[in-house]
Amino acid sequence: MTHDLVIRSLRTVLPDGERPAAVAVRDGRVAEVADHDAPLPARSEVSLGRTALLPGLVDTHVHINEPGRTEWEGFATATRAAASGGVTTLIDMPLNSLPPTVDPSALAVKRAAADRKCSVDVGFWGGAIPGNVPHLRALHEAGVFGFKCFTSDSGVPEFPPLDLPGMREAFHEIASFDGLVIVHAEDPAALGTPSDGGYAAFLTSRPPSAERLAVERVIRLAEETGVRAHILHLSAADCLIPLAEAQAAGLRVTAETCPHYLTLSAEEVRGPSYKCCPPIRDAANRHELWLGLAAGVISCVVTDHSPCTPDLKHGDFATAWGGVSSLQLGLPVVWTAARARGHDLAAVVRWMSEAPAALAGLPKGRIAPGRDADLVAFDPDAAFTVDPASLHHRHPVTPYEGHTLTGAVRATWLRGTPAGDVPGGRLLSRTETP
DSSP: OOBSEEEEEEEEEETTEEEEEEEEEETTEEEEEEOTTOOOOBSOEEEOTTSEEEEOEEEEEEOOOTTTOTTTOOHHHHHHHHHHTTEEEEEEOSSSSSSOSOSHHHHHHHHHHHTTTOSSEEEEOEEOOTTOHHHHHHHHHTTOOOEEEESSOOSSTTSOOOOHHHHHHHHHHHHHTTOEEEEEOOOGGGOOOOSSSSHHHHHHHSOHHHHHHHHHHHHHHHHHHOOEEEEOSOOOGGGHHHHHHHHHTTOOEEEEEOHHHHHOOGGGOOSGGGOOSSOOOOHHHHHHHHHHHHHTSSOEEOOOBOOOOGGGGOSOTTTSOOOBOOTTTHHHHHHHHHHHTTOOHHHHHIIIIIHHHHHHTOSOSSOOTTSBOOEEEEEEEEEEEOOGGGOOSSSOOOTTTTOEEEEEEEEEEETTEEOSSSOOOOBOOGGGOO
16 A cells, blocks of 8 residues: 655654654554665655654643734744644643633634634633633533633633632532643732842742642642642642642642743843743752653643733833743753753653643654654754744744754654645544544
């Protein structure tokens, strides 16, 4: 049988590790993984040599903001940036767009806004806010991959946080249909107001205890309700102990962190492009996050790509919008730091592709027969300096400007077809995944 495409690489990252292999694609899926030099008839063939072949990255934490705040970001620009960075699937957050994705009609508006604009596959999270518990099951049945809630102010008035009774009610409802809840975990009682516009004051206003208190609350509610819970953008290493204990006890509680928490530190913050919530902490905390990632307490590394217009990043740390834009840069950012700490490409793939795909229940994240042929040619030894002019997201504001990174995406395939400038992505639904 003739395949549509065969890609050969001496460094193919497979579920059992890295080795020379040939990957055959037919009808958008991986049909066969064979020895590197195996004869495989195909209409098209690519030989990568020592350029690595990875599964496409799955980024389950992206704020696209369309519709309503499309001037901040949009589906066309965000997904083009994703494809350039080796991300072949992303899941869009339910807030910062108008309306927020908190009921089935809002989900329909979001899907209509994304239709025929996406260069990669896109799914959607729903939101859990005060008063929308009656909509959660319907949103689940409409295909969202889970439900995001905040324990503290979200930054936008149309997406308020849940208090403890509200969390308990939402968690019970989501557990009743075995859904997934994803939580921005910072305790509002432990948060303060910055005393001035400097970074030290901002960091003091959002201490590690705020994260730990909220994470402990999520764990208690997960134990009480049986819900599957995921902690978003973990910043404080103090949270690793309660998370490890919960996981050892068999609770279905997982956590992610982000490239900026793993690679930047409070000591090097230079301006509001570094501002995010929870904040970038010190280098000692960063080291502990790497240990938690290596131990598996943290399972996923995703970007929390949260852009805004440049004017909202002006001013100081007390007033600027909090969010880091890194959708196009996540892979080289993480690889640069990971290889320096002795981790291999297989580990990066596990954190940035396989684990996020598993979290969302997607047939992605691994190069294996039957999986979507979402693939990335990645040169792990190429070095480049980050130039904002080369970024494809709507506003080229990034804390990585001027940083020298190692690892370059050379090509991206979505279901065996080159991804990038032409919108070929699908809108994904939880109800349609195998």
